[in-house]
Amino acid sequence: MPSYSYLFLAILLITTTTLPPPPAEAGGGEWQLMQKSIGIVAMHMQLLHTDRVLIFDRTDFGLSNISLPHGRCRHDPREIAVKTDCTAHSVEYDVPSNTFRALFIQSNVWCSSASVAADGILVQTGGYNDGEKAVRTFTPCPTCDWNELPDQLAARRWYATNHKLPDGRQIIVGGRRQFNYEFHPKTNANAKNAYSLPFLVQTNDLNEENNLYPFVFLNIDGNLFIFANNRAILFDYSKNNVVRTFPNIPGGDPRCYPSSGSAVLLPLKPKFLEAEILVCGGAPRGAFKEAKSGNKFIKALNTCARVKITDPNPEWVVEKMPRGRVMSDMVLLPNGNVLIINGAGSGSAGWENGRDPVLNPYVYNPDAPTGSRFEILKPSKIPRMYHSSAILVRDGRVLVAGSNPHVGYNFSNVMFPTELSLEAFSPPYLEPGLRNVRPVIVSPTGSGTKVRYGEKLKVRFGVEALVKDLVRVTVLAPPFSTHSFSMNQRMLVLEGSSVTNMGGPTTTYEVEVTTPGSPVLAPPGFYLLFVVHKDVPSEGIWIQIL
Structure with missing residues (x-):
């Protein structure tokens, strides 16, 4: 780099x-x-x-x-x-x-x-x-x-x-x-x-x-x-x-x-x-x-x-x-x-x-x-x-x-x-060298978890080498892309609690975030949710904000 x-x-x-x-x-x-x-x-x-x-x-x-x-x-x-x-x-x-x-x-x-x-x-x-x-x-x-x-x-x-x-x-x-x-x-x-x-x-x-x-x-x-x-x-x-x-x-x-x-x-x-x-x-x-x-x-x-x-x-x-x-x-x-x-x-x-x-x-x-x-x-x-x-x-x-x-x-x-x-x-x-800091979302699971506006959502994830202060949760509305412009592309960084160690032999943690408070901030629909650690994102999961 x-x-x-x-x-x-x-x-x-x-x-x-x-x-x-x-x-x-x-x-x-x-x-x-x-x-x-x-x-x-x-x-x-x-x-x-x-x-x-x-x-x-x-x-x-x-x-x-x-x-x-x-x-x-x-x-x-x-x-x-x-x-x-x-x-x-x-x-x-x-x-x-x-x-x-x-x-x-x-x-x-x-x-x-x-x-x-x-x-x-x-x-x-x-x-x-x-x-x-x-x-x-x-x-x-x-x-x-x-x-x-x-x-x-x-x-x-x-x-x-x-x-x-x-x-x-x-x-x-x-x-x-x-x-x-x-x-x-x-x-x-x-x-x-x-x-x-x-x-x-x-x-x-x-x-x-x-x-x-x-x-x-x-x-x-x-x-x-x-x-x-x-x-x-x-x-x-x-x-x-x-x-x-x-x-x-x-x-x-x-x-x-x-x-x-x-x-x-x-x-x-x-x-x-x-x-x-x-x-x-x-x-x-x-x-x-x-x-x-x-x-x-x-x-x-x-x-x-x-x-x-x-x-x-x-x-x-x-x-x-x-x-x-x-x-x-x-x-x-x-x-x-x-x-x-x-x-x-x-x-x-x-x-x-x-x-x-x-x-x-x-x-x-x-x-x-x-x-x-x-x-x-x-x-x-x-x-x-x-x-x-x-x-x-x-x-x-x-x-x-x-x-x-x-x-x-x-x-x-x-x-x-x-x-x-x-x-x-x-x-x-x-890059493969960042695997130890890349989060893996454990829950919610499934496709299209339904959440309400202003709801508290617990996100559980695993990561090998955690720095608690460098964890964020983002949600992204996938856009329609044509002619150099992506319509409806929108990302929000969610407000979250401190990261909690869930204990046990595995490196699993939990953060509670608050979903957007109104459809003005996030129009209703499907969003990709990511856990980001040290600027390295997890794979996303689909959520549906209603």
Whole structure:
């Protein structure tokens, strides 16, 4: 693992010169190729509480590399690619067995959005062409498939963002040429209207838009933090009212699609009195237009901006990454650090618009001093450009897949071929040398232990070399990952009692924690619970907060 002096030197160098790609031997962590091909491109990914991952791309992409079972075919006269398609455009990947099966999506899910309902059912909305007003659901079970509900949305939702609300509904914000929002499900059969959001008009660039897939997070006061282009507001969705306007992000460059930076709500700490947003990377203004013309590929932004949205007078604080990147993904790790992975060093989102793959992940430690928060990790050998994605799974690894910066399933005569492989990245906390400090949860057991808001929960775990003061319990809502943004990604550090030795010959301990006190802090649904010791997490267990 790099020393702090090495990191300091690296950060110092990027302030004065362009940092070359890190050497292949740099950093910790390990990569493993899980599947050479899953048959489709992982444009969209969601982990379910069954430890299975839903993956899908688009139906107007041509023929995929995996057939639908039982002779099924999709027949669509409105399709612009293949009107009769007997290949799949969605798969379900089973993490424990490293196997996958084809699923049948009937309408076009390209550049759509989703969230998981409180009962664990994925509710997926919008897309393109025949899918733009569709709502699709997927109920987790070994043989289940997609259920399609056409024309359920009030507006066409393409490049929109979804967020779960405390009452169990989801809000769907924006989309291409949609300066409004709506809810699903509707409160009654006649409530299919969309509500105007002028902020999306104000942040729409005429040439590049840059307000698609806006960054949306539920604040601890129940309002929504909405970031589009280079601006942010705090929004009361129940009254259709802007509560606060935040300062523009320093530098003024856009961070949303197609400039495609990424953003994350940093872990909420006990007492839950503060909330911070971190926005990293992206493409400078004008980069999309230049890349699309093929004339110039502008270097990606190397800055992260952080703001405490609960402050009376919030201000953005800027720091530099080891290298600029666009189209990267930000994944919350069980110990509260942020993994920044995938993407390019220049250009923008869009086919053929990215150059200079950034193969090294970074880890960002939000609690470290400014100037020493980044660590460069071991690189992958596979470029992950446009339409790649990344998600955390229960054992602490990060699944990485996708990349297709051109039209169609093209594997030759292109700079970056269509990528159908699936990799797993093991962060440094999974190194074998840390086994003696890695906790193992003993109880609760089973899948989906039900807990209530504000409930006391006893968590029992084993560990060989315990330091009692360095134990934390975290809960994480697995997100829907697409286009460099993970919707509904949310972590809370639970308030806990002191660690108790349970006695006997085994090294077993117990800590009592308090679950979040309200659905404003943690909307109802399935969460992964981890015990973290000396920044090394256990495998997670599923709990359902109701």
